[in-house]
Amino acid sequence: MSEVKKNENTTAPKVDTRKTEINKFTLLFNKLGIWIIVVLLIVVGLIVSGGQFFGKSNIQSILEAVALVGMVCAGLFYVTYSGNMTDMSVPITMAFGGVMAVQCINFGFVGAIVVGLLAGALIGVINGFMIGKMRANAIIWTLAVNLLISGVIRVVWQGKMLYAEDIAREDMQDSANLFYSISRTYIGGVISLMAIVMLVMFFISWIIHTKTGFGQKLKIIGTNYEVAKFSGINCTRQLMIAYVINGLCSATAGIFYAALRKCASYENGTGYDFDALTAILLGGVSLNGGKGSIAGTIGGVLAYGMLNNILSWVGLGTYSKYLVQGIVFLFIVWLNTYSNRKLGKA
């Protein structure tokens, strides 16, 4: 009935004026994403530094600067990918991992590392349970965890800084020294162990993401939680795994950080949440979940490090850098959202 009436009322046939063709640029940007920017940054870097950009020491400096952020990103990727935005408890996971590792240095070097990693996994499990099972708001919950664990560490260790050589017994001094040395080892005298660990972690992460069922399931969960639920995926378990991986990666970064700083305290890792998120978003991982790749994330991490490097080549002070970083960040996020919307992907 109503349809007939409608046809009577309209005098001219309706033309669909919505755009169907896709802008070449948005498509290109969406496909290649961050690597365009990486190439762009390399060119800018070569110009600014007068060709020294590919010098041995500069490459080393970039790689080392991004190593810790990269380690965090390798795990944080899964959280963002599963549609839970970001994990604001990254700083405290790093601090907790470092503190526990240093505190347990008497179990030997391997024991300390294992305890540190377990501490990270513990926070991952807590987050995974509340967010995966109970569907708590991811950002709010992780913010709260950050505050709570920070309080716990502060009260238990009274805001002190922990030094491994103070805690280690006489016969354990060797493991304390070994612990410190992990952030200072250079494989073949060129590439630091931290950078290698970062790359290995990215490689493992890439395998998990592309070659296992977990990665595939997580994509569905990230894209549409309800759909995933009804296709028989155990969402709780997948999210739990995602958060545990994230906790492990953050704790690894935290242990390296504590070793680098030669001491562990509650304030280790401050600011790494935003740094890692910036890198991940630069890498084209969608905040809505279900979109992004490890390759993109590596690109994001590199771009982040190179941007910092170039800014210091230009001679900007630490604080003017914030301004440039902020604007670049907003611009790239906008570009990402924009190209996604144009392609109808978000």
Place this chain on the structure above:
Amino acid sequence: MMKKSLAILLSGTMLLSAAFMTGCGGGSSSEAPKSSAASEASTPASSAAPEASEAGSEAPASSAAPEASEAGSAAPAGDVNVPEAAKASYEKLLAAEESLMTTDNHPMMAEGLSFDVPAVDGDAAAMEELPETDKNHWHYKEYLDWDQSADAQFPESPADGQEGKKVILIVHGAHAWTTCYTEAFKAACDAVGMTYDIYDPNWDQANQDSYVDQAINERPDAIVVIPVSADHATQQFKKITDAGIPAFCSNTTPEADAMNFIISYTGPNDWYQMRTLAAMLGESMEGKGGVAYITHNVGGSPYYARCYGPMTELAEKYPDIETLDIQSPGFEASEVKQVVADWITKFGDKLNAIVLADDSDQAIGAVEACQAAERTDIKIVAAGISKQGLELVKSGDLFGMSYQTCQGDAGLAVRTVSEWFCGIDVARVNYLSTDIATKDNASSFEPCQW
């Protein structure tokens, strides 16, 4: 059901924790006079020390104390006039001064020093017109050169000795240094018979403000503050003095104007030390080359002292030495490492020396960047005396660093407060003794205080 039980659980936990906290709040003050290991030293308060030796120990190297005399307070020359009521307390103080030692075997409660304040014409605004490399540009930051005619009405000293008096110490934040400082403060307080309460605002300015208010609310006999920021200090000390409580400032220098509300400042002479260090550095560089600076937290007094102190000194004595860059990457070893690595790539051979504001995290980052780039020829100097720093000095990675006794700092603060309680005129500015730690004399500063 679950909802209800959860709510009950929630409120129950709240109640418990609140009750627990209240207990803590009330209990902390009664806990205070707990005898610590160091307080053993306080027991021999014998009257054996004769009056003459008191005078001897009281007339120290600071024979030239121009500030003290300017302030209108008679410098303690010869006999010290201690009121009758404070005699016993004063002897206890002297005993503590003799017995308390820092962990690296220096006297903990040594007499403070004074330095001459050079005259400049013009106020702070006029000085800011000068170039940054001119010493006088920083005059009002370096010297506590305040207008004494604007001094507030200070509370009168009770002049009945420090025993049994309550002091509240508000530090700036948790750090290994702070822990060392507070331990020493407690030990010194126990030795001279004062009770204490220590508030720790965790580097937060707003937090420190509220702690100042709380401290005033407790109505102690004196308040010692290590200000987080120099500018806020004026307001904080104004509040304390307005409330009729004697205010003392320790360690970090406040704005010169804040001195109008402070009975006495005690702490290291950062500027002087950094100048000495810079002179040493300039000599070893043979007056040429390039220096880069990594600063302390921007805005605090160490920021100016540890960056512009050496810069002005080098500019004056060795004009050929070039300032390459100033960066404030904070206190993260990795950030500092990156900044230094970038410098090495950018400046290459032009970079010959680095001045650091901190000898622990910053030093580790800088030393490692230099080692990674195989540029061990770069001379690095730093401020402070931490365990990590001293190890780097011993291994030769750090060229030198300034020695700032942390426990001595606390000791000097307690000493000054006690003297004020005893009715002695205290100098308005008391500096710690200064020293530079290099590879040669590093062993005399061991074991490290923190």
Place this chain on the structure above:
Amino acid sequence: MEKKNFKLNAAFINRNRSYLLLVLIMICGLFAKNFYTPYNIQAVTGNGSLVIWLGLGFTIVLIAGHMDMTVMYMSTFAALLTLGLHADQKLPWLLCVIIGALMGVLNGLIMGLLVTKLKIHAFIASIGMQLVLRGVMYVYCNGKELSIGKDYTWNDMLNGKLIPFLPLSTYFIITTIFIFGVMVILRYTRLGRNIHMVGGNAETAWLAGIKSDMVVIAAFVISGLAAGLGGALNGIYSGAANVTMGEKGISPFYMAFTACVIGGTDIYGGKGSVIWTYVSLIMIAFLKALCKSTELQVLVIGAALVLCLVYETVAKYNRDKVLGRRPNLYIEYKNETGNAK
């Protein structure tokens, strides 16, 4: 007026938890030494005021369904601007404060535009704006601290008592008046109801003919105004401002956020009240005065936050179960209660 049924049950406790907690803290205060002195009350409320301004801004944006993490930097910037203008340009205090507040409005406007027009998620946009604001602040003051200098007129005024017998500082009273003003706007005006509606369900609100973009921008602008004005006044109240304010310790942002959650503002938007936040923040201020050590403060505030969140989450989980919004959970529920076939 119709008299409401009063029942002391879990729902009642939950609804009024901010008030009950405040009462609890006040009762605990009876056992603490020197707690109920006029000086303490004046100091605690005065020092807690900055966070109330931030909490106000944060709550409004949260009600509108977004998260604004820039409030802290916004207020610091306003404080720096106010003090800087007074010191360098010798402007009168009133003008400085107005300019500081306007800067907050401008920032709120930018945030609103980023969120509505460029469609960047508010949380991400605020991270970017944080960086930008930090950069701008450093460029503005070169990392220096700015202080009121020797001009104590407004400082004394804000620190002093407005009403002689009431131990409350003028700053706190201004804060309270502003809070009630915003409450009236939120509760009784069209704009206020629209903010609630957009927060509850943006799509429905849009279908109902609300210009949701304008409403969200308005929410951000009010938030910016509150942060700016509060920051500017706080700069004068505390006598100085520096760039790193709140980066150490418990940041004011964390406290504002905690208070929102404890107060009962829905983290998904649409429900909440600035009064709840206000009461919770006063509660937190007294709590801080009650437990002396910073470590304990962080732990207690963190524990309170986590407990409230756990409660909310579990309640929502159970509600979803019962309402059958998630059918699989509904089956579980049926199984539990034994009604399943």
